[in-house]
Amino acid sequence: MPEMNRLYDPARLEADQAPFITAYYYKQWDGFRMSFHSHDSVEIMYVISGDCTVETEHEIIALRKGDFVLLDAGVRHRLLVDKGRPCRMLNAEFGFADSGAGYPSVRALAADSPALTSLLTAAEPAIVLRDPHDVYQSLRSLVTELDSGYAERSCMAQLLLGQLLVQIARLAQLKRGGAEAQTSRYVREAAEYIRQHYDTDLQVKEVADAVHLHPTYLQRIFKAGMGCSLVDxxxxxxxxxxxxxxxxxxxxxxxxxxxxxxxxxxxxxxxxxxxxxxxxxxxxxxxxxxxxxxxxxxxxxxxxxxxxx
Known part of the structure; x- marks a missing residue:
């Protein structure tokens, strides 16, 4: 039986092991009911468009565009997608192996990221998170690199995967911080979006759409957090x-x-x-x-x- 690559193994913080991708794919589902199953590796299920449901033995998780779930190895789960309501997903599975020369080990990544240390010790079978955009960009870059055929793709893929894990860990930490931390994150993301798109005919609705909030609510929390209106x-x-x-x-x-x-x-x-x-x-x-x-x-x-x- 293959070794179970659990994310929450305390040895990850002691040994020089690096994460590596074992499988990845895009898939559009429509009217699909998967049987319960589990993987030997950690799985990221990211919803690109549409909506779906992921069931584990302990909870029912509703996902929509921009949501993703991080499932630990060995967690039994299944995917449910209603007929006529297609859901497009990007899935990636990863395990762990001895770190090669120049590859960032989990221990090294965690040493520079308290959020990753916190994630690795949380021991949550399934973590559901909302993406502020950077996770999907990192996932897509990782998949593109793996498909590129370049000789150095292995090193680049390892670096991208390490970056992805740190991003996910930070999101998980913000979620554990509660509503106040979530609000702060939305304000920070809105401000960053403005700094990156100030040269366009930027409207409040566009900024709100980018952070997945109603425009009125975003304007209220933005003014409370920044001390000025979004337009100002x-x-x-x-x-x-x-x-x-x-x-x-x-x-x-x-x-x-x-x-x-x-x-x-x-x-x-x-x-x-x-x-x-x-x-x-x-x-x-x-x-x-x-x-x-x-x-x-x-x-x-x-x-x-x-x-x-």
């Missing part, structure tokens, strides 16, 4: 980026509005002056004067100190 935060980010572009690049002022997600130069100029106190032109002039002191120039040309003596 977006405006502050845009103005900070505009100041950086004005001071450190030669991008024409007529184009900077587009670089920060505003489709009107006039509106950008008005907003910038309202928030910063001066026009974009004046801000750039002051930034240039500060960076290039007047004493360095003579008649518009740099003075060659080697010839001045």
């Amino acid at each position: 935060y977006l405006t502050e980010i845009r103005m900070e980026k505009a100041k950086m572009l004005l001071a450190r690049t030669d991008i024409p002022i007529t184009q900077i509005a587009d670089y920060i997600g505003l489709n009107s130069r006039q509106y950008f100029s008005m907003l910038f002056r309202k928030m910063i106190g001066i026009t974009p032109n004046e801000y750039r002039r002051r930034a240039e004067a500060s960076f290039y002191p007047s004493s360095v120039f003579e008649n518009g040309e740099h003075e060659d100190e080697s010839e001045s003596g």
Whole structure:
């Protein structure tokens, strides 16, 4: 009988063992009732679209898009998908083996991640988590790497799998922290989404969809957590980026509005002056004067100190 690769083996924190993928696949299910079964490896069942139910011997787990469950090795379970309501999933199974040269061991990962240490000692047969996006991105990158055929794919796959485990551990830690920690996570994810998409015509609904919350609820917890409204935060980010572009690049002022997600130069100029106190032109002039002191120039040309003596 194959060795059971349980996630919650205390030896994982003592031995130099690294996780490795044993199986992975995409699959769209429709009208499917799986028989109870178990695996010798840990399994991640991620819902890409649709919804489904995972039953274990102890609980019934409803999953929807963006949810995933981490099942320990040996946990009996089955998948149920209603007819006419297809569910697309990405599944990955992993076990453990002696760590090769350069591969991060579970012990090494846990030494730098208290969240992973906590996860490995939690001993929960099934952990249900909501993905803020990064887990699926890591899963997809891992699967792509395994399918790539590159000679170095094994090393890259090990690194990606280690990253994935730490991400899952952090989510599990936040979940154990209760509602306050969950709220804080939503606010942090919304702020990060804004910082990554400020250059687009960003709307509150888009940010809310990205973190899987109702727009009204997100705006309420965002203001409580950040001390400003979501729209004000977006405006502050845009103005900070505009100041950086004005001071450190030669991008024409007529184009900077587009670089920060505003489709009107006039509106950008008005907003910038309202928030910063001066026009974009004046801000750039002051930034240039500060960076290039007047004493360095003579008649518009740099003075060659080697010839001045």
